[in-house]
Amino acid sequence: xxxxxxxxxxxxxxxxxxxxxxxxxxxxxxxxxxxxxxxxxxxxxxxxxxxxxxxxxxxxxxxxxxxxxxxxxxxxxxxxxxxxxxxxxxxxxxxxxxxxxxxxxxxxxxxxxxxxxxxxxxxxxxxxxxxxxxxxxxxxxxxxxxxxxxxxxxxxxxxxxxxxxxxxxxxxxxxxxxxxxxxxxxxxxxxxxxxxxxxxxxxxxxxxxxxxxxxxxxxxxxxxxxxxxxxxxxxxxxxxxxxxxxxxxxxxxxxxxxxxxxxxxxxxxxxxxxxxxxxxxxxxxxxxxxxxxxxxxxxxxxxxxxxxxxxxxxxxxxxxxxxxxxxxxxxxxxxxxxxxxxxxxxxxxxxxxxxxxxxxxxxxxxxxxxxxxxxxxxxxx
Amino acid sequence: xxxxxxxxxxxxxxxxxxxxxxxxxxxxxxxxxxxxxxxxxxxxxxxxxxxxxxxxxxxxxxxxxxxxxxxxxxxxxxxxxxxxxxxxxxxxxxxxxxxxxxxxxxxxxxxxxxxxxxxxxxxxxxxxxxxxxxxxxxxxxxxxxxxxxxxxxxxxxxxxxxxxxxxxxxxxxxxxxxxxxxxxxxxxxxxxxxxxxxxxxxxxxxxxxxxxxxxxxxxxxxxxxxxxxxxxxxxxxxxxxxxxxxxxxxxxxxxxxxxxxxxxxxxxxxxxxxxxxxxxxxxxxxxxxxxxxxxxxxxxxxxxxxxxxxxxxxxxxxxxxxxxxxxxxxxxxxxxxxxxxxxxxxxxxxxxxxxxxxxxxxxxxxxxxxxxxxxxxxxxxxxxxxxxxxxxxxxxxxxxxxxxxxxxxxxxxxx
Amino acid sequence: xxxxxxxxxxxxxxxxxxxxxxxxxxxxxxxxxxxxxxxxxxxxxxxxxxxxxxxxxxxxxxxxxxxxxxxxxxxxxxxxxxxxxxxxxxxxxxxxxxxxxxxxxxxxxxxxxxxxxxxxxxxxxxxxxxxxxxxxxxxxxxxxxxxxxxxxxxxxxxxxxxxxxxxxxxxxxxxxxxxxx
Numbered sequence: 001x002x003x004x005x006x007x008x009x010x011x012x013x014x015x016x017x018x019x020x021x022x023x024x025x026x027x028x029x030x031x032x033x034x035x036x037x038x039x040x041x042x043x044x045x046x047x048x049x050x051x052x053x054x055x056x057x058x059x060x061x062x063x064x065x066x067x068x069x070x071x072x073x074x075x076x077x078x079x080x081x082x083x084x085x086x087x088x089x090x091x092x093x094x095x096x097x098x099x100x101x102x103x104x105x106x107x108x109x110x111x112x113x114x115x116x117x118x119x120x121x122x123x124x125x126x127x128x129x130x131x132x133x134x135x136x137x138x139x140x141x142x143x144x145x146x147x148x149x150x151x152x153x154x155x156x157x158x159x160x161x162x163x164x165x166x167x168x169x170x171x172x173x174x175x176x177x178x179x180x181x182x183x184x185x186x187x188x189x190x191x192x193x194x195x196x197x198x199x200x201x202x203x204x205x206x207x208x209x210x211x212x213x214x215x216x217x218x219x220x221x222x223x224x225x226x227x228x229x230x231x232x233x234x235x236x237x238x239x240x241x242x243x244x245x246x247x248x249x250x251x252x253x254x255x256x257x258x259x260x261x262x263x264x265x266x267x268x269x270x271x272x273x274x275x276x277x278x279x280x281x282x283x284x285x286x287x288x289x290x291x292x293x294x295x296x297x298x299x300x301x302x303x304x305x306x307x308x309x310x311x312x313x314x315x316x317x318x319x320x321x322x323x324x325x326x327x328x329x330x331x332x333x334x335x336x337x338x339x340x341x342x343x344x345x346x347x348x349x350x351x352x353x354x355x356x357x358x359x360x361x362x363x364x365x366x367x368x369x370x371x372x373x374x375x376x377x378x379x380x381x
Numbered sequence: 382x383x384x385x386x387x388x389x390x391x392x393x394x395x396x397x398x399x400x401x402x403x404x405x406x407x408x409x410x411x412x413x414x415x416x417x418x419x420x421x422x423x424x425x426x427x428x429x430x431x432x433x434x435x436x437x438x439x440x441x442x443x444x445x446x447x448x449x450x451x452x453x454x455x456x457x458x459x460x461x462x463x464x465x466x467x468x469x470x471x472x473x474x475x476x477x478x479x480x481x482x483x484x485x486x487x488x489x490x491x492x493x494x495x496x497x498x499x500x501x502x503x504x505x506x507x508x509x510x511x512x513x514x515x516x517x518x519x520x521x522x523x524x525x526x527x528x529x530x531x532x533x534x535x536x537x538x539x540x541x542x543x544x545x546x547x548x549x550x551x552x553x554x555x556x557x558x559x560x561x562x563x564x565x566x567x568x569x570x571x572x573x574x575x576x577x578x579x580x581x582x583x584x585x586x587x588x589x590x591x592x593x594x595x596x597x598x599x600x601x602x603x604x605x606x607x608x609x610x611x612x613x614x615x616x617x618x619x620x621x622x623x624x625x626x627x628x629x630x631x632x633x634x635x636x637x638x639x640x641x642x643x644x645x646x647x648x649x650x651x652x653x654x655x656x657x658x659x660x661x662x663x664x665x666x667x668x669x670x671x672x673x674x675x676x677x678x679x680x681x682x683x684x685x686x687x688x689x690x691x692x693x694x695x696x697x698x699x700x701x702x703x704x705x706x707x708x709x710x711x712x713x714x715x716x717x718x719x720x721x722x723x724x725x726x727x728x729x730x731x732x733x734x735x736x737x738x739x740x741x742x743x744x745x746x747x748x749x750x751x752x753x754x755x756x757x758x759x760x761x762x763x764x765x766x767x768x769x770x771x772x773x774x775x776x777x778x779x780x781x782x783x784x785x786x787x788x789x790x791x792x793x794x795x796x
Numbered sequence: 797x798x799x800x801x802x803x804x805x806x807x808x809x810x811x812x813x814x815x816x817x818x819x820x821x822x823x824x825x826x827x828x829x830x831x832x833x834x835x836x837x838x839x840x841x842x843x844x845x846x847x848x849x850x851x852x853x854x855x856x857x858x859x860x861x862x863x864x865x866x867x868x869x870x871x872x873x874x875x876x877x878x879x880x881x882x883x884x885x886x887x888x889x890x891x892x893x894x895x896x897x898x899x900x901x902x903x904x905x906x907x908x909x910x911x912x913x914x915x916x917x918x919x920x921x922x923x924x925x926x927x928x929x930x931x932x933x934x935x936x937x938x939x940x941x942x943x944x945x946x947x948x949x950x951x952x953x954x955x956x957x958x959x960x961x962x963x964x965x966x967x968x969x970x971x972x973x974x975x976x977x
Contacts (some may be wrong), residue, residue, distance in 0.1 A: 001487055002382055008885025021838035022514075023647060027872050027879075034877070041877035053444065053464075057833030059438040059511045063779050064647035066639045073665055076781065078473050080437070080464045088461065089476065096482035097383035098673065100634075113833050121443040125826055126404070218382065235485065235789045238462040242450045257457060265486050358734065365447045368514030370460065395816070402818040441828050502828075514835040520847070522839065523955015528928070543896035544915060551940045573815065580814040588811060597897030597910075597935075602811050641874055649869040651925030655893045655917055 001265055004094045005222030005229030005379060008037030008215035014176040014325035017111045018209040024055075027068040027210045028031035029107050033213040034070070037225055045099040047071035049078045050086035050106025050329045052092035054118050070103050072320045083107070083333025084281070084362020084372045088320040091232060100221050107211030107330035111353045115328060122366065124242070136283070137204065139244060140367040142197035144286040146249035149197070153289070155198050159189035162323060164284040164309060171319025173348035176208050176325035189285075203285035210327030212334050227380045230340040234268070236261030242369065249250065251295045253288070255361065255371040259295040263357070267374035271310030272297050275353040277342050278316045279335040281362050285323065288316060291361065295373070310352055318342065318350045332362025336374060343378040385791050386481045387622035387629040389423075391577040391749035392416025396737045399500040405445060406452035409496045412611035412776065413453060416492070419758060420615065421489070422625050428615075432457040432493040434473035435741030436466060439502040440509060443491060453494060466511070466606040470495035470745025471613060471689075471774030471783030475635045475723050477616045478785070489618050496611030497741035504607045515647060541643045541657060543596040546694040549658040550598060553709040555698070557598060561589040561714055562736055563693035564603050570722070571732025573761040578608040578737040583607055598694075603735070606693035610739035612746045621793065630752045633793060634674030634786035643778050654780070661701040663775070663782040666788035671704070674786040675791065676769070679704035685727055685754045685763060685770040687747035691734045699773060700728065703784070722763055730761045731755070748772025748785040755789050759786050838871075845869045849958040851925045852948050854886040856921050867921035868956075886920050889961065892942040893924040897935055907934060910935050915945060916962060928961040943967055 010019075010032035012025055020028075026206035034041070047070050051061040062069075062078040069076075075093075079086040090102035119136040123129045149152060161182045169175040170182045173371070184202070192201040220228040236258035241247055259271070265305045282288035289303030297314055298306040308316035317323075319338040322331050339358040341347040358376045364368075392415030394408050395401075403411070417423060431453055433446040442448065446455075446462050447539075458527075461480070465472045499507075543698065565584045571577035592602035610637030622629035640662030643654045654661075667679070676682050686705060690696030697711040705726060706714050714720055720728040729735075731750045734743050751758040751770035768790070774783040832853030839858075845868060848855050856867030867886050872879055895914040902909050910937050917924040930947060931939075944962040952958040 018836075021836055023871055024838055041875075053437050054443040055830075056514075057835065058514050059507050060777065060779070061512055063466060063669060063777065064515060064642055066781075067647065067781060068872045071639055072857075072877075073638060073640065073662065075637055075669070076465075077463060077475070077637055078465050080434075080462050085461060089463065092476075092479040092485070095382060095484055096479050097881060102888050117829075117832070118443065121441065121828070122447060124448050125442060125824060126822075129826065130824065140484060161570075185870035190706070212828075237459045237461070238457060239447075239450055239455055241456050242448050253457070261487065263767035275825055314904060337650070364444065369447055369450075397816060397818065401820045401823075403821065438828070441826050464923070514837070517835050518839065519836050519956065521837075522842065523953065523957045525957060528957075544894040547896055548894045548940060568813075578813075581811060581812075582814070584811065592811070592901055594897070596913075647871075650866060651867050651923045652915070653864065653866075653923045654924075655924050657894055760921060 002095060003219040005217055005219060005227055005231050006214060006340045007217050007222050007225045008033045009034060009213065010335055011174050011212040011337055012210050012307035013174045014208050014210040014327060016176060016208045018109060022109060023065065023068045025107070026105060027064055028210060029069070029072050029211040029213040030103060033103070033215055037149045037215055039101070039225065040308065041070060043101050043379045044070050044074050044103055045101050046075040046089045046093050047103045048086045050080065050083045050333070051108055052080055052329055054121055055108040055113060055328045057113055057365045059276055069105055069257055073156030075099065081364045081370065082362040083330045084336060084360070085237065085332070085364070086338055087214060087333060088235060088237060089371060091235060094216050094218050100217060102216040103213060104216065104333065105211060105213035106333050108326055108328050110207035112207050125246040136366055137199065138196040140284045141199050142244060143249045144198055144284065144305050145183050145369045147286055147290055150250040153304060155190060156186050157304040158203065158289065161184045161288050163191045165317050165321045165323040168318055168350060169324030172319045174322055175320050176206060179206055179320065179324050185347035198285060205283050205322035208325050210325060212330045212337055214333060215336060228344045229379040230343050231377045232381045234262040234373055235373070239370040244367065249367060252290055252368045252371060254368060255276045255291055255294040255373065258371045258373045262373040262375050268375065271295060272314060274361055275314060275357055277318065277339065277352045277358045278314065278341040279317060279319065279321070279330050279358065279360045281322050281335050283322055283363065287368065288321065292316060310350060318347065318352055323333065332372070335362060336360040339376050343376060382484045383549060384484050385619040385793070386478050386632045386733045387619055387625035388632055388752045388787065389617055389743060390416050390628055391624050391752050392419065392613045393746065394611040394740055396578040396608040398578065398606060398608060400498065400609040405440060405496065405498050408454045408498055408609065409449060409494050409611045411497065412613040413492065413494060416613040416615055418468065420625050423615070425454040425468035426491050428454065428490050429488045430491045431455045432473050432476040432480060432491060433460060433462050433471045434464045434495050435497050435717045436469055438507040439499050439504060440739070441502055443636045444737055447778065459488065465776060465781060466776040466779070467740055467776035468744045468783045471741055471748065471785065472637060474614055474745045474748050475637055475783060476636050476661065477614060478632050481616045486509060489621060491616045492613060493616065493745070495742045495745040496610045496614045497609045497739040499740065500609050511530065512535060518753045524725040540769065541691045543599055543693060545657040546598050546692065548656050549694050549698050552658065553712060555712045557590060559564050559712040560693040561605055563588040563670070563696050564589050566721060567729050567733045570730050570761055571736035573759050574731045577732040578606050579700060600690055600702060603693050605735050605738040608737050608739040609618055609740050610737065610751050612742040614745060614749050628756045628789060630755045630787050630789065632785060632787050633791065635784070636666045636669035637780050637781060637783040638662050638669065639781040643780055653783045654742055658698050660698065660702045660778045660780060663699065666784045667703045670784040670786050674788070675792040678784065680706065683769050683771055684727065684767045685751060687729055687733065687751045687772045689734050689744060689747055689773050689775040690737055693735060698731065703773065727763045730760070730763055744774030744783060747774060748787065754788055755787060810950050824913065840887045841871050842869055843899060846954045850952045854888065854918065855883045857887045858882045864922040865920060866919050866923050868925055886918050888946040890916045890918040892940060892944065895938055912967060930961045930963045933964055938964045
């Protein structure tokens with residue numbers, strides 16, 4: 001696979017009730033990304049947006065955002081999954097040779113709609129929606145219980161992940177203020193409101209407002225635009241079965257397959273030793289452990305034994321992960337941006353020193369039915 | 382970078398105003414079966430990835446491709462979803478193209494599916510909610526609810542097409558008869574297409590003009606229907622296409638350019654499209670796609686075209702904007718029979734969107750039909766050999782135009 | 797040759813076509829709760845424009861990148877991807893950029909009425925916006941580029957309805973053959 005580089009990015013500060021209109025937020029993210037990379041509007045060849053009709057409350061949610069997103073008279077399209085999948089489409093467009101600069105932006109404002117209630121619309125209308133018992137939170141309850149029972153993991157060990165991520169997010173200036181908490185304890189997490197036993201409120205990535213944008217270019221252009229490009233050397237994306245009963249919920253099979261594919265393309269034989277930092281989209285605290293196991297970073301059932309702190313063996317989510325803020329349709333994109341920041345040495349306050357290779361993941365669907373994984377490598381000097 | 386992409390098959394489900402016998406997964410399964418039936422040497426295991434799309438607002442299900450995993454044969458396989466409103470089908474076909482052209486290791490054959498089951502929801506509400514957010518801005522700026530009600534109820538059904546019609550008709554100096562002639566030709570063509578919706582083999586111009594106005598200058602008889610249906614296309618590399626298909630169809634140019642929003646504008650700020658029939662976006666799309674495909678004189682080099690014309694004035698307008706005819710001469714071409722089955726440049730022999738409009742799928746049915754005409758497997762096949770054809774899509778108030786140029790010879794050299 | 801339009805209305809709506817009957821499978825009801833959404837938007841960039849409306853003055857904003865003038869004012873110029881930064885005066889005269897005629901049922905009388913829907917472009921601006929025509933305008937006389945003038949409301953509140961409707965004014969080019977057919 002030829003090299004495609006991430007040459008710029010920008011993200012709006014996440015907030016639980018932003019004082020913006022939709023268009024200002026998108027304009028800020030996209031214009032900021034282009035300005036930081038030193039480019040102009042006329043350099044833009046293609047724009048890929050990522051929004052969701054149900055989250056925006058309007059049909060064709062990218063319809064009126066063409067001008068603010070930089071898509072005027074440019075090849076424009078929209079992916080309706082996670083922001084990380086929009087980056088995949090941008091990657092494909094660059095690899096085809098038809099385009100020289102791709103702008104990928106995504107995001108929505110969760111303060112405008114009841115997010116978890118909207119997830120009900122993903123359910124099968126014939127059975128699950130009639131009962132209205134399965135939504136993304138209750139499904140994650142199944143997943144956490146299955147994981148705990150199979151390997152004998154306690155709720156405290158899962159709560160430790162929530163504590164670590166929320167502590168990490170205090171150093172991240174763009175994270176959601178409500179999730180930044182340096183003094184959180186395991187007991188606080190376990191005592192917070194129960195959403196769907198055993199999942200409690202502080203284990204859930206809180207939906208919020210935010211938009212992020214990313215720039216992609218082929219190798220030759222990337223080296224002209226910046227001296228610190230981040231190369232995408234591997235990608236894998238898979239979709240698993242729909243019904244929860246058709247899957248083993250104690251693992252995320254779509255990520256197993258995606259990880260294997262991405263590592264194959266990137267030429268990585270031993271991910272635990274060759275990866276320096278990981279930014280994984282964990283919609284719930286227990287998913288971070290399950291993802292680490294599915295990717296082969298640690299043995300199955302031994303998730304809590306891996307030291308994922310910033311100074312540890314394999315730092316996971318030094319920016320706080322999705323627990324630091326989950327703007328629907330942007331979270332996967334922000335994970336890629338954070339991983340790129342680590343490789344460029346721009347993560348002030350939460351930098352993993354000497355990071356050369358990173359992975360970033362995104363997901364969509366109940367219990368991560370469709371997962372995507374990127375392998376990123378540091379470019380330049 | 383990149384590599385040649387071929388389309389080897391296309392399939393459809395039956396279209397009707399209410400497919401009351403199937404739910405959504407079963408509907409797309411019908412289209413997929415029809416697509417794979419045409420290439421018996423391809424099995425489900427050969428398909429490496431999927432692309433899927435529809436307009437989710439009409440059925441009330443968010444990200445439905447998650448539910449349809451098994452009916453597409455996509456369990457434990459890569460799948461991506463793209464949607465862009467009215468052009469969804471074209472965008473999904475283009476996504477299928479890019480998935481193969483990218484050359485990611487292991488992704489060589491991609492099945493693209495686009496569908497819509499509009500009878501499951503309320504079409505006018507789904508269309509009205511496109512502008513719902515902007516309408517509420519106008520209300521804050523002082524426009525009263527009475528005015529807004531009128532805007533929504535009259536404008537939503539036809540939307541920008543009526544404005545395009547007025548300017549086009551005044552530029553080209555044509556009458557409603559010219560519009561009705563296009564409708565008659567397309568619906569009579571649809572009568573010979575097994576999957577089309579409005580099959581009217583004996584339609585006349587008088588029948589069309591005998592219906593009342595929806596919004597001047599468009600009458601009820603000229604308006605496209607709301608259909609349920611699905612469409613599937615199979616893309617693969619050149620080597621595999623030669624192995625699996627008798628006539629591989631090379632996809633030589635793709636583009637999907639958007640202009641500004643028409644009529645309403647965003648944030649209540651109106652539109653810079655003073656003449657809605659100018660369509661800068663369409664002209665730019667044609668420029669990009671033709672230059673990729675090596676076409677410099679579309680009128681002579683293109684043998685068949687499928688244009689996205691839910692209203693007859695649009696079919697006329699696109700044929701000019703995409704370079705097939707000179708400005709304002711399109712109506713004369715229809716009158717002279719240039720565009721019918723036996724003419725020099727047949728257009729919309731499947732009936733076009735005026736006869737079948739499943740919103741999510743219709744922009745994919747255009748390139749699918751164009752590909753089948755080259756393969757010689759179309760339902761209403763033109764008698765002459767088709768070497769180059771185009772499939773076009775257009776979307777609502779954004780004027781996003783998608784274009785796919787296909788031929789029976791590759792036109793680009795890849796490094 | 798464009799004939800003048802005839803606006804007859806008949807009762808027949810649907811045209812006959814070949815239909816196929818399908819069996820009916822099971823159905824279940826459902827709903828998309830659009831009413832639970834709130835739409836956030838910002839109209840700070842419109843405030844100077846709305847204030848001037850009260851004083852019967854029209855202003856639009858201009859993008860320094862492409863020199864296009866927007867009326868009503870626009871947040872971002874799509875062509876240049878920058879915010880327009882200068883305000884310019886706009887004249888009260890305008891012309892019809894394009895129009896359509898809607899047939900709507902009057903809720904009080906139950907009759908079908910013809911209502912013209914126009915997009916007007918003010919002299920001096922590069923954009924058009926949706927507007928109302930004066931109540932006495934005969935739809936049969938409307939044509940593209942028909943000149944108009946703003947008719948202000950007597951009591952103005954600083955909203956878009958301060959422009960009550962547009963009057964038709966005398967066409968200065970009516971002796972020229974390029975005006976209309």
